[in-house]
Amino acid sequence: xxxxxxxxxxxxxxxxxxxxxxxxxxxxxxxxxxxxxxxxxxxxxxxxxxxxxxxxxxxxxxxxxxxxxxxxxxxxxxxxxxxxxxxxxxxxxxxxxxxxxxxxxxxxxxxxxxxxxxxxxxxxxxxxxxxxxxxxxxxxxxxxxxxxxxxxxxxxxxxxxxxxxxxxxxxxxxxxxxxxxxxxxxxxxxxxxxxxxxxxxxxxxxxxxxxxxxxxxxxxxxxxxxxxxxxxxxxxxxxxxxxxxxxxxxxxxxxxxxxxxxxxxxxxxxxxxxxxxxxxxxxxxxxxxxxxxxxxxxxxxxxxxxxxxxxxxxxxxxxxxxxxxxxxxxxxxxxxxxxxxxxxxxxxxxxxxxxxxxxxxxxxxxxxxxxxxxxxxxxxxxxxxxxxxxxxxxxxxxxxxxxxxxxxxxxxxxxxxxxxxxxxxxxxxxxxxxxxxxxxxxxxxxxxxxxxxxxxxxxxxxxxxxxxxxxxxxxxxxxxxxxxxxxxxxxxxxxxxxxxxxxxxxxxxxxxxxxxxxxxxxxxxxxxxxxxxxxxxxxxxxxxxxxxxxxxxxxxxxxxxxxxxxxxxxxxxxxxxxxxxxxxxxxxxxxxxxxxxxxxxxxxxxxxxxxxxxxxxxxxxxxxxxxxxxxxxxxxxxxxxxxxxxxxx
Numbered sequence: 001x002x003x004x005x006x007x008x009x010x011x012x013x014x015x016x017x018x019x020x021x022x023x024x025x026x027x028x029x030x031x032x033x034x035x036x037x038x039x040x041x042x043x044x045x046x047x048x049x050x051x052x053x054x055x056x057x058x059x060x061x062x063x064x065x066x067x068x069x070x071x072x073x074x075x076x077x078x079x080x081x082x083x084x085x086x087x088x089x090x091x092x093x094x095x096x097x098x099x100x101x102x103x104x105x106x107x108x109x110x111x112x113x114x115x116x117x118x119x120x121x122x123x124x125x126x127x128x129x130x131x132x133x134x135x136x137x138x139x140x141x142x143x144x145x146x147x148x149x150x151x152x153x154x155x156x157x158x159x160x161x162x163x164x165x166x167x168x169x170x171x172x173x174x175x176x177x178x179x180x181x182x183x184x185x186x187x188x189x190x191x192x193x194x195x196x197x198x199x200x201x202x203x204x205x206x207x208x209x210x211x212x213x214x215x216x217x218x219x220x221x222x223x224x225x226x227x228x229x230x231x232x233x234x235x236x237x238x239x240x241x242x243x244x245x246x247x248x249x250x251x252x253x254x255x256x257x258x259x260x261x262x263x264x265x266x267x268x269x270x271x272x273x274x275x276x277x278x279x280x281x282x283x284x285x286x287x288x289x290x291x292x293x294x295x296x297x298x299x300x301x302x303x304x305x306x307x308x309x310x311x312x313x314x315x316x317x318x319x320x321x322x323x324x325x326x327x328x329x330x331x332x333x334x335x336x337x338x339x340x341x342x343x344x345x346x347x348x349x350x351x352x353x354x355x356x357x358x359x360x361x362x363x364x365x366x367x368x369x370x371x372x373x374x375x376x377x378x379x380x381x382x383x384x385x386x387x388x389x390x391x392x393x394x395x396x397x398x399x400x401x402x403x404x405x406x407x408x409x410x411x412x413x414x415x416x417x418x419x420x421x422x423x424x425x426x427x428x429x430x431x432x433x434x435x436x437x438x439x440x441x442x443x444x445x446x447x448x449x450x451x452x453x454x455x456x457x458x459x460x461x462x463x464x465x466x467x468x469x470x471x472x473x474x475x476x477x478x479x480x481x482x483x484x485x486x487x488x489x490x491x492x493x494x495x496x497x498x499x500x501x502x503x504x505x506x507x508x509x510x511x512x513x514x515x516x517x518x519x520x521x522x523x524x525x526x527x528x529x530x531x532x533x534x535x536x537x538x539x540x541x542x543x544x545x546x547x548x549x550x551x552x553x554x555x556x557x558x559x560x561x562x563x564x565x566x567x568x569x570x571x572x573x574x575x576x577x578x579x580x581x582x583x584x585x586x587x588x589x590x591x592x593x594x595x596x597x598x599x600x601x602x603x604x605x606x607x608x609x610x611x612x613x614x615x616x617x618x619x620x621x622x623x624x625x626x627x628x629x630x631x632x633x634x635x636x637x638x639x640x641x642x643x644x645x646x647x648x649x
Contacts, residue, residue: 001165020239020560024182030203030234036215036250044215048286049197049228058228059197062188066264067199070185071627072253073552074205075178076171076564077246078572080365081105081135083175084165085148087155092126101128104148107137107362108401113394115144116152132392134364134402138543139246140175141364142401147174168566176244177553179204179214181253185261187226193269193279197228202254206235210242215250219607220258222495223335224277225286239560245403247543248603251336252610256547256628259332259611264624272315273615274305277333285493293492293592297333300499300521300586304331307519307582308501318622325505327516328620334498334608338525338599339406340489343414344397344482347380347422351469351476353451355380357418358390361399361411366602367532368407374528375412375596379419381448397480405496405600408528413483413595419448421479426453426465429472436468437461488592496599498522500541502612506620511635513549513617515579518609522583525590525599533601537583540605545573548610550629 036042047055059065086103100122106112109129117124134141151164166174186199204214217231246252266273278301284291305311313329314320320327345359357376363369373389380387390396399411427443430436430453438446438453438461447456454462469477488494501519506512518541527533550571554563564570583605589597610628618624623638 001163020557022238022240022555022557022560024180024203024205024236024238028236030236032232032234033211033213036213036218042215042218044213044217044231044233046217046221046231047229048221048226052230055197055199055228055230059186059188059199062196063191064265064268065186065188066261066268067184067186068261068264068626070183070257070260072181072256073628074180074243074555075246075547075551076553076570077138077140077176078171078567078570079136079138079140082166082168082171083141083145083147084163085151086161086163087148087152088161089156089159097126098122099126099128100152101130102148102152103130105135106131106141106148107134107364107403108142109360109362109392109394110398111401112144112148116149119149120152127394129394130392131362134362137364137402139244139249139403140171142403143176143244145175172553172562172564172570173241176246177241178246178249179206179212179243181214181216183216183254183257185257187261187265189265189269193271193276195224195226195280198226199230200254200258201232203234203236205238205240205243207240207242208237211235212243214243214253216254216257218250218337219255219335221287222285222493223258223282223333224280225282240555247540248336248606251603251607252547255332255334255607256610256614259608260614260626263330263615263618273331274301274310277301288493290491290493293488293494294523294525294588294590295497296523296586296588297497297499300497300523303584304499304501304519304521307521308503308517310501317619320620322505324509325507326620327503327505328616328618329501329503330612330615330617330619331499331501332608332611332615334500334604336405336496336600336604336607338409338494338496338593339404340413340485340594341400341406341410342482342484343399343410344480345411345414345418346397346478346480347376347418349380349422349465349469349477351466351474353382353464353466354386354388355382356388356390357415358396359399359411359414360394360396361391361407362402363391364402366407366536367529368402370532371408371528372411372415376415376419378596379416380422382451386451398482405602405604407602408598409593409595409600410483412598414481416595417481417483418479421481422477423448423453425477425479426468430463430468433471435471437463483594486594488594492592494590494593494599496522496524496601496604498604498608500608500612502609502616504613504616504620506617506635508621508639511632511639513630513635515545515577515613517579518581518612520581520583520605522585522601522604523588524585524601524604525588525593526597527585527587528596528598533585534583536601537605538581540603541581541583541609542573542578543606544609545577545613547606548613548629549573549577550631552629
């Protein structure tokens with residue numbers, strides 16, 4: 001590996017340089033795509049209550065108004081394991097055709113299989129991709145970048161097994177990034193705080209070859225009711241690497257702006273920020289008028305406020321000095337759509353009573369092996385010790401990319417569907433056999449429990465799976481089934497919700513911010529595994545801390561390359577930056593959705609965290625910052641401005 005890297009440095013390339021454009025110029029004309037990634041229901045340009053001029057008239061007529069500009073920087077995913085691939089070419093033992101196996105750290109097995117097959121002119125079944133452990137992704141490994149293709153090409157050219165691993169610096173150049181945004185948010189309300197009009201305009205950057213756009217208005221249309229709404233998202237192409245989704249794409253940047261502006265509105269209204277949010281609680285989805293499948297956001301507000309001590313704080317900004325520090329409290333709402341994608345799973349039940357469950361999903365560090373085994377054990381009526389869950393192989397039934405907080409809902413529903421098929425096959429073997437205690441029963445009258453197929457109305461009457469299979473002379477039984485979004489998604493809007501609270505201390509002389517305590521209370525439906533759920537919440541909140549305080553990628557204006565070379569100068573929160581974090585989930589199953597009643601939780605922790613922190617910084621200092629991250633340099637500059645303003649009064 002080191003020898004190959006050194007050899008690459010010996011290659012000399014002559015360029016005819018052209019000055020790059022690496023920032024969004026104010027006069028740059030944007031393009032306006034209709035939909036995010038072409039998806040229905042993901043409109044990027046939208047109005048409610050009339051056309052754009054009508055929304056502007058409503059805003060101008062509001063009793064209390066806020067209209068400000070906000071900026072978020074380019075950020076990078078920086079998973080703990082860099083993207084890596086091992087490529088192996090073989091001849092099929094049957095017809096001698098070429099077959100390719102890739103051991104890759106991807107989280108889109110089936111999608112990458114299709115792309116690789118097209119590149120090399122192979123049928124998809126001749127390409128196998130294995131990804132047992134992703135090593136973290138956050139979006140960076142969800143796409144078909146060049147490195148696995150080049151690795152396969154090198155292996156084919158040399159007729160040898162080839163391994164390729166990107167360096168950390170290469171990850172900053174070749175594996176996507178969160179797009180920079182410039183947003184203008186205008187919100188108008190009545191004197192009692194009822195929101196009347198919202199205008200949310202955003203410009204986000206992309207490369208000259210990519211059409212990816214950061215959908216900053218995704219939560220704006222649903223989080224609070226506004227009779228008049230205008231969303232506009234434009235794309236500016238720069239001479240930079242292509243961006244891609246990064247944890248909570250659109251929601252992270254858009255919600256920071258929205259929740260910051262809402263606090264600014266609360267100040268103008270002389271209203272408690274929490275009271276303003278409660279006053280504008282959306283009982284139905286404002287975007288489409290549909291009822292929520294389940295929503296307990298008010299309970300999240302109440303519990304979070306209790307845990308952080310919200311009622312005890314002095315609401316006046318810059319009112320709580322603690323020694324040399326200034327202390328402050330802030331909060332924000334968090335919301336994230338809980339989507340479902342088509343998925344399949346296979347159950348292999350053996351005559352020793354053990355089950356293997358398979359699906360081509362991924363574990364990128366979120367505990368997929370654990371929770372899917374739990375779902376399978378519960379659905380099959382087996383102890384967890386007798387269930388093994390296999391993932392990460394294109395040889396398994398179809399599963400979608402792991403992203404958008406959809407894996408648990410999508411694959412969990414497929415596992416339950418495969419368990420139903422397993423029950424039907426067991427019932428077919430048992431109910432037609434006169435010697436079986438289940439003879440003559442219908443499949444609908446049966447339940448799988450404790451390794452037995454039993455009558456639901458009479459659980460003591462039944463027999464073990466082992467007995468059923470042995471009597472039938474079968475070593476194993478295989479059942480494959482799938483699940484896809486159903487009618488419940490036509491009737492209801494389905495999202496996860498939460499409330500985030502932050503306590504910070506700011507050193508006004510040094511410009512440093514220390515987050516003291518973060519509280520997050522979430523409504524995510526049923527919690528499958530409390531330990532892995534808590535870990536996911538902590539990880540998302542850590543992302544939000546980085547977004548608020550330190551994460552920013554700077555590009556050299558001379559050549560368009562990242563000025564950062566690794567984690568020494570791309571700052572992510574360390575353990576010293578991580579405060580006490582208290583998280584709770586209400587654990588109320590959602591009765592309207594397929595599977596175990598769980599909704600997405602992977603990204604809701606980051607959405608709102610940055611806003612809670614920056615709102616707390618404002619409460620501590622009386623300075624409103626509208627550009628992330630809040631570095632010491634920006635904090636000191638703001639403090640200097642505040643001193644000058646005080647001196648001029």
